[in-house]
Amino acid sequence: MSSQAWTVVIGVGNDFRHDDGVGWAVVSRLRERAEREPLPGRIELTVSDGDPGRLIGLWEGADLAVVVDAAHGHPGRPGRVHRIELEGGELRQSGQTSSHGLGLGEAVELSRTLGRLPARLVVFAVEGQDRTLGTGLTEPVAEVVEPLAQRIEQEIVRYRAAARTPGSRQE
Secondary structure (H helix, E strand, O other), rough: OOOEEEEEEEEOOOOEEEEHHHHHHHHHHHHHHHOOOOOOOOOEEEEEOOHHHHHHHHHHHOEEEEEEEEEOOOOOOOOOOEHHHHHHHOEOOOOOEEOOOOOHHHHHHHHHHHHOOOOEEEEEEEEOOOOEEOOOOOOOHHHHHHHHHHHHHHHHHHHHHHHHHOOOOOO
8 A cells, every 4th residue: 555545435415315415424424523533544535426427536546435325225224234345346236226316336337447446445325214305314314324434434444454464455
């Protein structure tokens, strides 16, 4: 891992469509937590509407990109969190899809074609309940914001520790 290595956490969604704003809420919580106790290394916390071109621009050059997005689950269970990791150039998915018209899968494919994938991509997809117009998360989705922020912090710390270990895959 180079001295210029960095991590980006991207909250995808729309803060004005109830549970679709979960990615933004998690990034907001991470910002609050980082004020008290900064995360290791260079970390960028940002939000996006999910446009594939903007996502690619946000994660290009990152050694670790973590994306938080609302998802549809079939069958759905609001508040359930799925962890999806880019492995071997393929985004492994388990039946859930982004709540946006053009999804994360399209951004990954376009990024792969352009040679602009981050070194490692981890997606946390949170099943939502309400995507109608309005602000505020539903209770089952709001309840996962803090635990998910903690989980993302742990993901970053583990990645950084592994990157410093001789012979690790992230070197």
